[in-house]
Amino acid sequence: MELPGAVPPELAERLLLRVIDMEDAEFRSAGIGRSGDFQKNRFVRSDEIHWFTGADELERDYLDWMESLREAMNRRLFLGLFDYECHFARYAPGAFYKKHLDAFQGRTNRVLSTVTYLNPGWTVADGGQLLIYDKRDGEEQVVDSILPLMGTLVVFLSDRVPHEVVVAHRQRYSIAGWFRVNDSINGQLNPPQ
Numbered sequence: 001m002e003l004p005g006a007v008p009p010e011l012a013e014r015l016l017l018r019v020i021d022m023e024d025a026e027f028r029s030a031g032i033g034r035s036g037d038f039q040k041n042r043f044v045r046s047d048e049i050h051w052f053t054g055a056d057e058l059e060r061d062y063l064d065w066m067e068s069l070r071e072a073m074n075r076r077l078f079l080g081l082f083d084y085e086c087h088f089a090r091y092a093p094g095a096f097y098k099k100h101l102d103a104f105q106g107r108t109n110r111v112l113s114t115v116t117y118l119n120p121g122w123t124v125a126d127g128g129q130l131l132i133y134d135k136r137d138g139e140e141q142v143v144d145s146i147l148p149l150m151g152t153l154v155v156f157l158s159d160r161v162p163h164e165v166v167v168a169h170r171q172r173y174s175i176a177g178w179f180r181v182n183d184s185i186n187g188q189l190n191p192p193q
């Protein structure tokens, strides 16, 4: 689901200024998988990420906005979403993220994926589209191609929707996040990241 202009403009503007300003040292190469099986795999993805901790007002404002979405969706759709985790992502020119799922069926507590885009004036020539795949006639095909335009919010089911970020030709900023259900045992929530 692509929602152009869904992000409050003033919030999107502050997030963009922040991410543009961040030092290289505040990012790390994105790995695949969770802490246990963490491996850096530059063949699969070459973006750099910075996890939100809620340590400052801007991160809290974004998390608060997502919290209001979480409550609205739980109220109307009875999804039982428990919490939300997210990170800034920076794709340098040439960076990509090959086709993947954000969750493997039954194996993680990520239910809904969100991506907020922070790139004013992005055009097709800049590449970096988010491709959405679906099974059509028994074959997985691209069914949507989304430009990472400032203010656009994309939401999809984490374990159902294969997606891919094609090579970006200019610096591309986004915030990827996941609403999770609580599948904890012994009151211990699955570790994030």
Ligand SMILES: O=C(O)CCC(=O)C(=O)O
Pocket: 089, 097, 102, 115, 129, 130, 148, 163, 164, 165, 174, 176
């Ligand atoms: O930035 C995007 O368009 C999507 C990123 C993504 O798929 C992810 O971080 O899992």
Ligand SMILES: [Fe+2]
Pocket: 100, 101, 102, 163
């Ligand atoms: Fe993803």
